[in-house]
Amino acid sequence: MKNVLTYILLLLSITVVAQDKTEEKAALKLKLKAQSFVAEANDLADSDAFVEAEMEYRKALSIKPTQVAGAYNLGHQYIKKGNFEEALYRNQQAAKNATTKEEKHNAFHNMGNILMEEKKCKEAVEAYKSALRSDPSDDETRYNFALAKACAKQQEDDNPQDDDKDGENNKDKDDSKDKDKDKEQEDNKDKDQQDKEDQGDKDKKDGDQDKDEEGAPKDDKESDPKEGDKENQQNQPQPGQMSPQQIKNLLEAMNNQEQKVQEKINAQKVKGAKQQTDKDW
Missing domain, CATH: 1.25.40.10 (Tetratricopeptide repeat domain)
Incomplete structure (x- = not known):
């Protein structure tokens, strides 16, 4: 048995050596x-x-x-x-x-x-x-x-x-960002101010529309008590003049007087005329 194992190992070693030589020959080739x-x-x-x-x-x-x-x-x-x-x-x-x-x-x-x-x-x-x-x-x-x-x-x-270039580039980028931010804030500030001015102009314009040609508020003029006093003063008669109501009363009195006179005249005419009676049948 020992001889058989020895023979197998010897055979394997010969095979390996032969394989190595084959690879060496191939590599050399x-x-x-x-x-x-x-x-x-x-x-x-x-x-x-x-x-x-x-x-x-x-x-x-x-x-x-x-x-x-x-x-x-x-x-x-x-x-x-x-x-x-x-x-x-x-x-x-x-x-x-x-x-x-x-x-x-x-x-x-x-x-x-x-x-x-x-x-x-x-x-x-x-x-x-x-x-x-x-x-x-x-x-x-x-x-x-x-x-x-x-x-x-x-x-x-x-x-x-x-490194210095990168530092400078980063600094320039940061400065640019800060400038853009400041500019944006300034633009927003200007826009808010402009909006306020526009609103003020609108309010002023609306106020002017509420005034009449003389510059006074229309509502105030209509409700001005002084204007009512002026109208009352215009309706009141001036010294030495009759008021419209007085003139109206005087005309009515004259008409009544004239009517009474006319009735009196007519009564006298009827009294002096001959009267005829109807026959009885």
Whole structure:
């Protein structure tokens, strides 16, 4: 039984080793294939066949994304074409997958150069720092690092800091809000004052309509006791004159007197005339 178990374990170990060797062979095969694509791309790049070279580099990276040489060399070609955005991405890819200090140094050095081309001096300083960590003895990197520091300081002096800008912007916004609030209050105050003035004008106008042409209130004039006294005085006879009622009474008396005289005359006429009597039948 013990021999059987030993045989099984030995068989399993042989299988694992064989599998590992198969995976290693597959990885090595991919690596060699990627290297062949990179080599072909390098030859095309030397012949200024950029499009064909770019295609071969991409083939190498598609089968082995961690292929440092493919990403680094493709980034270098993008720098030559002025495509700094893509060049920066490819050098970042190379720096991430780099396994040696030399690979890291070269990738970060190129990243610093790209950032300087884009006037991003502060970011370039950090890239050159990373490059010098991998190779402090590189004179070109040290020189570029000094230029990047001077450029970053100049940019900082020329432009206010972002914090100060934000503070100023916030202050301006607060001041603007306060001014708008004050203006709104002033407008409301003016509106209230105008409403009061308009109401006053309306009341005054209504009051004027209640007055007659002489400016006196109509109701007051109608109920003015002085006006009633004037009417009574007009109905009363003036000194040396008869009142209408007196004239009326005098006319009635004259008419009565005339009627009495007329009746008297008529009576005398009847008394002097002959009287005839009717016959009796």
